[in-house]
Every structure is written in C-alpha cells, then in structure tokens.
Amino acid sequence: MSVHSSSSRLSSALALTLFSLLAAPQAVAGDALRPPVESQKDWLQLKSNELLRGEIKALYDDELEFDSDELDTVMIDWDDIKLLQSAGIVSIGFTDLSTRTGKLLIEDGRSYLDGVEFNPAEIMTIIAGDQEEANYWSGKISLGANIRSGNTDQIDYSARAKTTRRTTESRFNADYLGNYTKNDGESTVNNHRVNSNFDWFISKQFYLRPIFAELYKDPFLNIDYKATVGAGVGYNLIDSKKTEWSVSGGPAYTYTRFDQVETGARESDGSSSLVLETVYDTELTSSVDFTTKYQLQYSSEEAGGYSHHAIASLAVELTDIFDLDLSFVWDHTGKPQAGANGIMPDKNDYQFIIGFGVDL
Template sequence: MANSSCMKFIFLCLLLYSSLAALQNSDTNSTNKLSVDETKLIKIEDTSGLSEDEVRQVAKKIDKKEAKKNKEIKKRVRWEDLSPTPVQSDWVETKSGEWFRGKIKGLYNDKLEFDSDEVGVYTFDLDDIKAIKSYQILSVNIENLASISGILRLDGDKLTIIQGDEKYLFPKSQIVSFAPDAELERNLWSGKITFNLDIRSGNTKQADYASQIALKRRTARSILAFDYLGRISFKDNEEIANDHRINEKYDRYITRHFFWTPLFSEYYTDKYKNIKHQATAGFGLGYTLIDTKKTLWNLSGGPAVIYTQFYTVETGHNGSNYSPAMELSTKFERELSAITDFTYDYKLTFSDRDAGVYKHHMIIKFENDLTSWFDLDFTAIWDYVDKPTEDAQGIKPKSSDYQFLVGLGIEF
C-alpha cells in the first residue's frame, strides 16, 4: 500500500511538471524574442556613481530635449500635449488625457497600483495608460532579458529607463513588472484586513468572529504573500468553533506568464477537527492561463510534505505523522464592474491516509469598493477532508465545513 501511494505521488509530480513545461515551451516558441537563460536574468545596476537626485537631473534634461524636439516637429505645442515635471511625486497619464499625481506602488500582471492623495490607492490597467513619468527609482523586469533600476518614462508603446550614464529603450510589451527600488522596506509591502462579526440573541445567543489578513511584499521579480483566515464562535456562551489558517507563497517571475515557487507553506489548526497542528511545505511551478484587461487565471502546484499532530487519537494510533503530498492550486480573478471584483481561490492536496487522503480549501469572494481604501466583502468558504481522524472517544469529525462571511475590509 505504501509503495502504491508513493508511485501515485511520483506520477502526479511528473505529470504537473511536464504539463507546465509544455505550456512554457509553447509560449516561448510562439514569440520572436531574445532567447536567454530565463532562470538567470541579468540585473543591470547603475554604475555611474551618481546619487538618486543626480540621476533625476539627468532624466530632467532628457525630458527637456524630448519636449524641445516635439516643439520643433509640431511648431506649436497644444495644452493637452504638455506634461508635468516629476517633483517629489510620480505622474501617470491615462488615454483619456487625465494626469494623476502620486506614488507608484508596483505593476504586476498588467495592473498598475498607484497611490494618489486625491483618489487613494487605485489600480489602472496598463492598456489604459498613455504615459508614466516616475520620480522614484524603479526596478523594472524586462521579459527574458534583465532587471534594470532607473527612472522610468513610458510614452505610448515606448519604454525608457534612465540611469546615470545609460539610457535603455524597450517596447511596452516587454514589461513583466516593476516596483520601487525602495530604500525603506515598508515601501514594498501592501495589504488588506477584513473584519467579520455576527452576533445573535433571543432564543439562541450566538457570536461569530472571523478575520482575514492579506499581506504582500512585491518587487519587480517576485511576490511574497501571507494570508490569514481565523474564526471563533460561541453559542450560549460555549465555544463551538476555533480554527486558524496561515498561508505563505513566494513566487519568482521568469516571464510574463511563467513563474516558479521556491517555497509555499501552510499552518492550520482546528480544535473541532481534532487537528492541533498541521504544517505543509513544498515547492512548485506556475503558469498564467488567461491574462486580459479584466480577467486573470493562474495555475500552480508541486510536491510537498505534511506534518500533522492531533489533539487525541484512539488507542494504538499515532498522535502525529508525516506524509508526502501533492498540492495543486488555481486562482481566478474577474473584474465584474468598476466597483466589484470576483475571486475564486482553490487549493487541492493529495496525501496519505493519516493526513486525510484528499482535502481542499475553496474561497469565493466578491469585493465591493465603498471608497478607494474601504471595501464591503462577501466571502464563501468550503473546507473538505476526505478521511478525518477520529479522536480518543471514536468521534469522527464531519468532512465538510462551510462559512459565509460579510465583512468590512481596509486596504493599505
């Protein structure tokens, strides 16, 4: 039986890796771009010895030359052709001709996150952006080529990265991502906290408390994400639920669609499912199946190991165990309207009998913008374990747990 489980585990690993490799090769062969070793992108640093302010002065001179050139071509500059000079702030122009002043937080999957004093944190589609003039030094990931730090200028489909002694030109289509080359670590982080509270009284007194926390550290070439989901419930002053889940995922982007995950992990505890501690760690690959203006769909997965410690077990059974596992996950995001986003997040894990054989964690969420930083969220959660472990009294927990949450979220 052990050999059979092992062979299934190895087969699933080979199947996932061969499928994702085929997708990557198909994407690479369909493009006519520079071919390099994608796992070793060159990082081009500014070796001029100039300070950040001096590099900005270089960028300012280049801006003036471009403006003079445009003036000579057009003979007469129209008001809508003028653009602001970045002073202490970044500037973004939309295709409608509107300029926004603020701070670039990062661009990933063709979504630019921008923090403006007027509109707060706002996400632009890259296709809707006509021009970008950065004040910050940004680290830009160019597909299949390099990561370059410098002042960023985007004009239509032309991208320019300015360093002290060099100026690099690329088409807009080769941008994978960019983010501030921040001196302060906090500039790389963003997140959201959602609080859910349900209190009932009358024939039954019940109180349900739940919270969700999502944190991300984003650079031009990677995303480190932490997610927490916790719930505590009381009925007639007696605790009836107490579970907590922490997920971590570190993705390294190689191309616009292909990424690898050096480490994903999860810690889970559920008093009423007889799980005192459960830790999962693994690595894998990922691929973006759909990446359009309003839709994003990713698939990822890889081999893992699970350690489980139970509260109590029947006599003759181990109180803890290690299990090889295979984890597959998918995330689908869809912009339904200007204020409503839909997310489907599904994670599937295969393991041995003592770890539950098969389990999944599914989240369906509708996020509704009340303001630029304040949301009303509706969340449905389904957790399932195929073979839950009986406790010392022989009581077997139910396989499925369902939650429906209505909460207020704060973005930062």
C-alpha cells in the same frame, strides 16, 4: 461733438476691449499640456490629456498604482496612459526577466530610461526605487462578527487577512482564515488556517515555487494542528489586466497531530503528500471582483487521505478603502480520525462569511 471727445471715447473702448481679452481665461490645447522637465514629483498624463502629479507606486498586470497629490491613490489602466515621467529612480522588470533602473519617461508611445530609448511593449512591471529597494507590499484585512444575547448568548467571529510582497522578479504571499463561535459559554467552532508561498518567475507565465507551507488547526475535526511544507512549480494560464488564472503544485511533507485519540491509537502521523492548487481572479465590474481558490491534497489515510480547501469570494468596493466581502468556504477531509469518544467527525464543513474589508 468734438473730435477730441470722440477720440477719447474710442481710445477708452479699445482699452476696455484689450483688457477684457487679456483678463479672459484662454483655452489651452490638450497637446500643449506638459509637465515640467525638472520636477520633484512624478507626472502622469492620460489620453484624455488630464495631468496628475504625485508618486509612481507600482505597475502590475497592466494596471498602474499612482499616488496623486489631489486624488490620493488611483489605479490607472496602462492603455489609458499617454505620458509617464518619474522624478526619481524606478526599477523596470522586462519580459525577458531582466531588470533595469533609472529615470523613466514614456511619451507618445516611446519610452526612455535615463535617456536611452527602449520598446515600451517589453515592460512587465515597474516599482519605485532601485533594485535593492524595489519591493511593494499590499494587504487586506476583512472582519465579520455576530453577537447575540438573551435566550441564547452567542458570539460569531471570522477574520481573513492577506499580504503580498512583490518585486520585479518574485512574489511572496501570506494568507489567514479563522472562524470562532461561542454558544452559551461553550466553543462550537474554532478553526484557523495559515498559508504562505514564495514564487520566483523565470518567464512571464512560468514560475518556481521553492517553498510553500500551510498550518491548519480545527479541534472539532480532531486536528490539534496539521503542518504541510513543500516545493513546486506554477504557471499563469491567463494573465490579463482583468483576469488572472494560475495553477501550481508539487510534493510536500505533512505532519498531523490529533486533538484526541482512542486508546491505543497513534497521536500523530507524518507522511509524504501531493498538493495541487488553482487560483482564479477576475474583475466582474469596476467595483466587483470575484476570486476562487481550490487546493487539494493527497496524503496517507492516517493523515486524512484526500482533502481539499475551496473558497469563493466576492469583493464589492464601497469606498476607495472599504469593501463588502462575501465568501463561501468548503473544507473536505476524506478520512477524518475518530476522537477519544469514538465519534467520527463529519467529512465536510461549510461556511458562509460576511465581512467588511480594509485595503492596506
């Protein structure tokens, strides 16, 4: 074998080995993964070193909503975040109830807003946009229906809807619950309830409720409509990333117009009242949420006396958008008013509702 031939083969082997090393994928240490400093997108890095590119939506209750370019909307526990970098302006609500805006960078336990360092433990909320634009809407609609035909023609319909608008300092809620049943052409159930309130936080736990309102209609309870308007205060007994428990209440004015009355009886009644409410919401598992709400009201006997509205719900996540909703509702009226026929409505109404919900 010639020296030239041996040298040629050795050179070819070295070249092939060098090409293989350059072409093979190289492992990158997790600590070396960093988003670009100048970027048109927000970046999020988990403690597992996974990187997500997208858009910061909002941080509430130690849970960040992030719209990923690849994974769509994801909810991330605040404790799982290693790095968060905003491309644009965000508004941050702090535990002292102040609000500041700017470009945010959180990295390795340190936080910066427009390059100025601050304590990350003071962050309470984050919303994309400046203070004038920083509001976040969320909502859910749940529908249930049962249609029968044959020996009995019956339609059962139920609907629940909820919308919430949040800023770094305030919260607005609006809820609707309605049920309708028609049996052989005759309506047997027809009730509707709308609740709304506005809260202004003066600390992380304590908030003022400048106004709350409710409109209720149930002709089978002899209520053409019942309107309540009031103001009060509220307090968060528990406010963690998995559980919220709040109590609220205050004085109100209640006006009731009856659907039918006996001869000589008053068609309507207005009186002062007291409204108390508690809401408990907890995450039983990663895909099952439990919520219960209990609202009681004291008003004049002509307006119904003591009454309460209680609802307990389980929401089972089927997909990122769709839920299976199971709800039990109990309405009680201490002093129902008799109709024109002299028949006294029952004091208690119970409902079990099965519906499919859509997160908006």
